[in-house]
Amino acid sequence: MLGRTANALFWMFRYLERAENTARLLEAGLRMALTRDVVTAEAEWRSVIATLGQQAAFEAAHDSYDGLAVWNFVLRGPSNSGNVRAMFAMVRANARTARTNISSDVWEAVNENWMKLDKLLARPVGQMAVGEVLGAVRRAGTQVHGAFDGSILRDEGYHFARSGTFIERADSTARILDMKYFLLLPSLSYVGSSLDTGQWEQVLRSVAGASAYSWLNAGQIEARGIVEFLVLDERFPRSLAFCRNALRANLAELARMHGIDGQCQALMREADNRINHLTVDEVFEQGLHEFLVDFMASNVGIANAIAADYRFHA
Structure with missing residues (x-):
């Protein structure tokens, strides 16, 4: 196998895992923030950003740790090069590079989920939609992993x-x-x-x-x-x-x-x-x-x- 193809497969699944893990972290933070007072909720959102190692970038773009600002920064923020939308774009780019080494089932799972997520994240995510978006990210990971495990040599x-x-x-x-x-x-x-x-x-x-x-x-x-x-x-x-x-x-x-x-x-x-x-x-x-x-x-x-x-x- 060419090193370039091995690299694409290795990073395709690193980015897929990273996107899913980020969604789970946000989901847990959202659940906690919704049950706390304003001060405690802000501390919770701060800890989410700290866990992701994105404090400097977030604070350069935002004055406070408001939930709406945090999840949009993490999911689609243009000032955040490691946002979830960008991660899934890298999943798709690496899948394209390794296209001859993955099955049609895997490619379809990646491509269809990318199109769905790209549409969901094309505009700011409001409080009524954030649960749907986080669920979509998690399901994307599950579907790609399932297709991979079930169809790859x-x-x-x-x-x-x-x-x-x-x-x-x-x-x-x-x-x-x-x-x-x-x-x-x-x-x-x-x-x-x-x-x-x-x-x-x-x-x-x-x-x-x-x-x-x-x-x-x-x-x-x-x-x-x-x-x-x-x-x-x-x-x-x-x-x-x-x-x-x-x-x-x-x-x-x-x-x-x-x-x-x-x-x-x-x-x-x-x-x-x-x-x-x-x-x-x-x-x-x-x-x-x-x-x-x-x-x-x-x-x-x-x-x-x-x-x-x-x-x-x-």
């Missing part, structure tokens, strides 16, 4: 796409947990019963984990359990452990197909050595923020090594 293109998915998904979960945990519990102490359970539910909703966590924990919301669930639970498809296992499996398949281990596989093994058999108590002893920063740095290193090993830019 398990060849190297499949494994590049899946590697991109799990690199992006792990990064998103780590960023949400790091930012939200810092805002909710700056002391990094997980003991105490006075925490706002609504905020912790919002963390879980941001990663589509509220129902799964509630089922596993009989509805008990507490910080330690949430961190253990999102970091170490290998059953939840958006946990760091699940994403790391899935990434390892896809990189192993690429190594088998190419007949050689590269730097990305070596970095994967190093990451495994740091995380294998880790307990939630050890995560807190290290410092959750420090652990997550290290995890995200490792994730970036592996992504860069994939690009270098398989000559994405050659």
